[in-house]
Amino acid sequence: MNRTTADGRASAQQKEEPTRTMAARILITTDYLHPGDAVDQLLRGHGLEPVHSPARGPRPLAGRRSLFDGMSGAILASEPVTADMLAHATSLKVIARSGVGYDSIDVQAAAGQGIRVCNAPGTNHHSVAELTLGLIIMAARRLLEVTTAVRNGQWPREAGHELRGSTLGIIGYGPGGRATAKLGAALGMNVLVSTAHRDPENAAVLFTDLDTVIRNADYLSLHTRAGQGTDWLIDAPRLHAMKPTAVLINTARGSLVDEEALAKALSDGTIAGAALDVLESEPLPGDSPLCGLENVLITSHLAGQTIEARARAGLAAAHAVIDVLENREPAHPVDR
Template structure:
């Protein structure tokens, strides 16, 4: 029987996803990580596994090469930067993600961070818990300019929320002009977006091109009153440059749902900086989004095993896995 490894932490033996996979004739093995998982532990978990339904497992070239039975990897989310897609393609492994699966969840969460930043909600609640009674003025979102870096499903889902709040929206994207159809969005280049925006919200995938996209030079182009919001990937931001920018008053602050190293290390320079608030990578995690991602991931995994993947991010594998030691 074909064995499937499930590492996504909210999927459990006997749940709807498990029943679906078993109903398709697959033998499921649940091994969610309980902390950072070492490569050799992941290799051991992948022993005898044909397909994997994963969260953010580090599927490196070395891990993939040693997982000699693996034919399919499905990421129960949008980002797939934890998977070495080039190595997977070379080894004949199909890799899929679930584009747009949590767009609504991310969009709503983005506005949660925008409101938290504008009204200093975290700082106020922390102050009250500490016995003080903070009364600093906040800011209204109405009339402010929101800059979206990226125009994928989540960014597009942000636009109607921004319109409802009366915000102006500018966006930088590599999406072809014939797909930039929303009249509520003004498409500009990155320097113009940075100089005009009161809030800059990141919604771009982490690629070699976007790694460190927001660095010292970009932060210095932003307004001194501007706030950076990141629900994309931590690596898109140069964190050292961000810490310096907030401490020096180059920008007002940042609300980060994602960071370069997760969980956030105890000695991270992001800690203890007034104006920087770090959350625990929850933008896409709602009950509804998790349910949809689990089932859609399972459906994609079964389809990929049949050679009919719908959301494959690499070319159709033609290599025979058995040819690789």
């Protein structure tokens, strides 16, 4: 009860303050997003409260189940989001991936609870294409072997291959596949593409069927989505269909490749080499059949991890969260 002055009026300093509405909380697990950055400021500018919990490996069961407690939205890295986790997410309204792939999220379970799921396409395809080209060049010129030998005091004079005139096979023609095709064509490579979304206006690319691409590629690069019948797209029979001099490049999804069959194909000379930025299980398990093979180059899922791509992807995910919470249709929903 307010105290009163001598004339019976309440003191201004002692009046009760109006009740403040708590800001909606937004979970952020993407490890390159930090308090005070552009994403943090954008969310706060819309009256939201970012909560950072960076994904740095598997969380314990209790941590997974409580991850979304009290959260209205989430900006996620590629960590798994299961139906069990979503069953405990009673306040969650939207999940936005700070990247393109969303196969780590149980979209069907989310939709069943009315949780929108969005991704950020078109934010990292140039980065993906540039790393793909870098991996191709490393394989063609045997740069890993050479630099390792020089570091160990040797001076090898390895003969590599020119890319001009070789065949670049691309499976999938989304933004990453398109950007990779352009780089390959610019270097004078013959570009074959297997896709359900052909671009007849692009004279620099020959669109053909999957088996033809696999059979003729000197460098076979994967840019298609996982799921929908594409798991283990590259299995033992398709590895045997490749040229023995061919190199497989995967910057798309680890689940596209049968790693046990790939390890055998690399060991017995069925194909010449592989360069993988994504794996079925990440980080690379110590007992993986790929460990110890000299003709495979493995990077740590960093195809889209440039400073420029990270900035675009983080902001795109933040805008998706804001749109849903402010009752607008997000730009890139994957649930509809």
